[in-house]
Amino acid sequence: MKLLSFLFTSSIGRKVLMAVTGLSLVAFLLVHAGINACIFFNDGGETFNHAAEFMAHNWLIRSAEIGLFLGLLLHIVQGLSLTASNNQKRSSKYGASAGNANSKWYSRSMGILGSLLLIFLVMHLKHFWVVSRFTDAIQETAGSTLFDEMVVVFADPLPVFVYVIGCISLAYHLLHGFQSAFQSLGINHPAYSPIIKSIGAGFSIIVPLVFAAMPIAMHLGWIK
Amino acid sequence: MSKLMKLNLKVWRQKNTNSAGNFEEYKVDASPDMSFLEMFDVLNEQLIETGKEPVAFDHDCREGICGMCSMVIDGRPHGPKQGVTTCQLHMRSFNDGDTITVEPWRADGFPVIKDLTVNRSAFDRIIAAGGFISTNAGNAVDANSVLIPKDVADEAFEAATCIGCGACVSACKNASAMLFVGAKVTQLSKLPQGKPERETRVVAMVNQMDAEGFGACTNTGACAAECPKQIPLSVIANLNREYIGAKMNGK
């Protein structure tokens, strides 16, 4: 255990943990976006419900879910505590600042973007994860599916609004975070870094767009 | 001789480490051919002539190699130009009638001594913790007896151009010293002479860096953008790599 304590105590170790958990979340998002995009088949959620059923009953997926949740928790706690400690390193503030001259605003706002994501996540998990895992509301026997739940939730404009804000925050969080994670793990190379940056930018734009399209399309009744 | 520029200065005045400090406004006429420090010399002569306390600021070589001239100018360490120190910045980079804000590096790891001078001995303690190599005394070995590939020598040399000025810390939102430490660790870890202490060095230097009150790295890139020697962000990736490797070996 002493071997890994640096992941919680040293400045570099703490960023290694941020990067590893962050990249696991990125991998999860890819699967999540892929499965949910099945609603765009516009088949009354049939394909989507099939995929969701598979994910819910496969033991491998369910074990990975525990790891994912632990990782998410570590990412959130470490991210917020790291931001708090970093903010304490300059007691006397600058009179003039020119942040945009040397860095991107979203790279300096990872804590705020992450906090916006957290607000979205609490609402999101309550809507779908808690309902499907811990209540009997969504069961084939009860005649209700995850797709039906989406239809109900996104009929209300407030969740649609919060989800879209969540997706925008995710886009900017990843626009910096994706490539940053590789740098934190020590990967920076003239041949590979441009490729990593391009993939990161593509991922950060496409995945949140696909996610944002879901509540919007459902709210507008485009998907039946 | 070119026409004098009329400048308004807002300069940070602070009596000592423990006092609060505030901005004072001054007017200076400067030639566009002066360096920023020469403009400050003119200001200080004005202040002395009128019986006021001159502004304390650090400087030594005035040619971009000692790393002493720590000034944050309009929010940017070493001013608006890339790849130059304050002493190499010319007044022609500004316009007649400009108001220029000048303040010290601000970081808890660099306490202000007076006005624009800060105490950067934290960097010395980080170097003392591991920024050295061990060598046997005796006759100098023939320089060509240790073969070093050209690309490795170039990388080490690029990192070695760091002058320890601290602009990276002052630019970083976390007041992180990662670019400085990355440069030093890269320079020493690349070369065969630095190999015996490679793993103990990186751990000792990072521990000292954390103990001095510098923040962690968010990879915003502000440090490299403001570094007068244009040390690249890749030295931080190298530092991370060296550190992770050492930790994996139980160091």
Ligand code: HEM
């Ligand atoms: C839910 C709340 C979240 C919070 C509070 C949060 C917070 C943070 C913070 C503060 C950082 C920057 C740490 C630093 O460099 O100082 C960060 C980095 C990162 N986050 Fe998040 N985050 C959240 C969710 C997510 C999600 C959902 C993903 C992925 C899908 C993600 C992926 C990343 C990545 C890849 C990094 C870069 C790691 C690095 O720079 O090494 N985060 N997060």
Ligand code: SF4
């Ligand atoms: S890395 Fe650049 S900014 Fe930082 S101390 Fe060295 S020369 Fe100065």
Ligand code: FES
């Ligand atoms: S005075 Fe030496 S670098 Fe500026």
